Amino acid sequence: MWQIIGQTKVVTFLQRSLETGSLAHAYLFVGPAHVGKMTLALDLAKALNCQATERPCGECISCQKIASAKHADVQVIGLIQNENSAEAKLIGIDQIRQMQHSASLPPFEGSYKVFIIDEAELLSIEAANCLLKTLEEPIGKVMFILLTANDSLLPATVVSRCQRLELHPLAAAEIESALNSRWGIEAERAKLLARLSHGCLGWALSAVSDDGLLQKREEEMDRLLGIINGDYEERFAYMARLAVQFNQNRGLVYEMLGFCLDYWRVLLLFKIGCSYIITNIDRLAELIDMAQGYRLARIKAFIESIRMAGEQLGQNANPRLVLEVLMLDMPGKEEVARKVSLPSYR
Ligand SMILES: [Zn+2]
Numbered sequence: 001m002w003q004i005i006g007q008t009k010v011v012t013f014l015q016r017s018l019e020t021g022s023l024a025h026a027y028l029f030v031g032p033a034h035v036g037k038m039t040l041a042l043d044l045a046k047a048l049n050c051q052a053t054e055r056p057c058g059e060c061i062s063c064q065k066i067a068s069a070k071h072a073d074v075q076v077i078g079l080i081q082n083e084n085s086a087e088a089k090l091i092g093i094d095q096i097r098q099m100q101h102s103a104s105l106p107p108f109e110g111s112y113k114v115f116i117i118d119e120a121e122l123l124s125i126e127a128a129n130c131l132l133k134t135l136e137e138p139i140g141k142v143m144f145i146l147l148t149a150n151d152s153l154l155p156a157t158v159v160s161r162c163q164r165l166e167l168h169p170l171a172a173a174e175i176e177s178a179l180n181s182r183w184g185i186e187a188e189r190a191k192l193l194a195r196l197s198h199g200c201l202g203w204a205l206s207a208v209s210d211d212g213l214l215q216k217r218e219e220e221m222d223r224l225l226g227i228i229n230g231d232y233e234e235r236f237a238y239m240a241r242l243a244v245q246f247n248q249n250r251g252l253v254y255e256m257l258g259f260c261l262d263y264w265r266v267l268l269l270f271k272i273g274c275s276y277i278i279t280n281i282d283r284l285a286e287l288i289d290m291a292q293g294y295r296l297a298r299i300k301a302f303i304e305s306i307r308m309a310g311e312q313l314g315q316n317a318n319p320r321l322v323l324e325v326l327m328l329d330m331p332g333k334e335e336v337a338r339k340v341s342l343p344s345y346r
Pocket of ligand 1: 046049050051052056057058059060061062063
């Protein structure tokens with residue numbers, strides 16, 4: 001019983017490899033954050049160590065231990081907290097050396113040792129080189145599973161020594177149905193979370209247990225609307241604050257750009273009559289109203305400006321300059337041309 005939802009192609013492939021004894025010694029699971037890479041890796045670890053005939057059963061002592069991270073032969077390697085409790089920025093060589101030592105010992109309680117490297121793109125150069133030696137010389141009954149959202153950030157030598165399997169975002173209907181039937185989320189909430197998750201069930205499940213995620217999204221939406229409806233003085237003041245933040249926390253600024261892109265993309269979908277795939281179904285009326293206000297070409301042009309701004313920031317352009325230009329490009333309330341003839345968007 002595989003816990004992962006969807007990803008049928010990959011699951012079928014792995015199941016067949018298990019049955020025919022043709023498993024690789026190293027896998028690379030590639031897919032966006034929260035799409036289910038870790039769930040699939042744990043499923044595979046369970047299948048390798050399961051005591052039942054139909055593997056993974058999810059019920060034997062081995063499967064249960066793996067599910068609760070208590071199995072001695074299944075280890076997850078990722079970023080660790082250092083002494084100052086600040087998060088490390090890379091997976092270090094010491095972690096890989098420890099893993100190699102552990103891999104050289106026989107399984108302790110199961111039949112397979114499984115090492116899962118989460119966010120493998122964060123391996124330091126030394127750590128990746130060190131790992132490479134292990135990947136080049138397979139050890140019996142030991143499997144390595146690397147997880148990443150972006151395999152182009154990993155050394156090609158590491159990628160080439162793994163069996164690469166890609167996980168794709170799920171359809172909203174698939175997530176909605178899983179939330180409803182497996183996690184008992186009531187229909188309306190399941191529908192909203194499924195649309196907001198961009199195909200990543202893990203995000204929807206985080207939002208189920210953490211109301212703060214939806215709250216944060218609401219605040220971001222209100223702030224963005226405030227900026228769109230505000231005058232240039234307000235816009236520049238906001239961008240000046242963001243530019244200062246950029247030097248301390250780039251992630252926050254990229255997150256804002258992502259949110260902004262998402263928002264204008266929704267308006268674009270309305271304009272071209274694809275409202276059925278829109279995520280923000282909780283603020284539908286507001287978005288319809290906004291979309292009516294702008295011409296299609298203007299929305300498209302601004303989406304391009306957001307993409308450009310992201311690219312320029314990545315190339316170390318002056319953040320204040322980039323963000324100010326973006327503000328100048330953003331369509332404002334003064335541009336709103338009401339009652340423009342529209343294609344039907346319902
Ligand atoms: Zn089992």
